[in-house]
Ligand code: SF4
């Protein structure tokens with residue numbers, strides 16, 4: 001029997017026992033018995049991104065609570081869209097790690113690309129892109145994030161590994177709707 005004839009017989013057997021049909025059906029049935037891929041976001045579950053995620057900016061302090069920003073303006077110079085404004089001032093009260101601190105540090109999120117160039121340029125690791133990603137708002141003024149707001153620690157600390165689904169609650173507050181994640185109750189992602 002030639003090779004071509006052997007191939008034809010093999011193809012014929014495949015057709016008779018519906019191999020391709022059974023293979024396709026097994027994939028479909030597999031999805032039916034697998035757990036749901038849908039997250040019950042935002043009122044029960046919330047995705048906590050990995051460390052490498054680039055979300056809302058955060059301004060860090062050292063272990064003594066002093067601001068790490070020395071108002072060198074390197075972040076605003078590195079920013080490709082010029083959406084960071086830094087105005088320096090002298091301060092010897094110990095507010096920052098140096099006598100030069102930021103009088104104004106603000107970022108316009110509408111123009112931000114979340115590229116991370118600002119955090120790469122920062123010599124003191126003062127500015128980091130955190131893991132807060134619920135940034136939508138109805139008032140355009142909330143797209144301008146000021147130093148005071150960014151100095152408040154974010155809900156997911158930098159040390160938290162991420163890449164998990166956390167239990168969450170959905171709350172209404174004067175500042176708007178908030179999704180609060182409980183980082184002590186996490187599970188692996190279902191997909
Ligand atoms: S993430 Fe990029 S675009 Fe956004 S502020 Fe930083 S450097 Fe500018």
Ligand code: SF4
Pocket residue numbers: 068069070071072073074075076086121122123124125126127
């Ligand atoms: S955040 Fe960093 S780069 Fe930007 S002004 Fe402060 S110290 Fe300089």
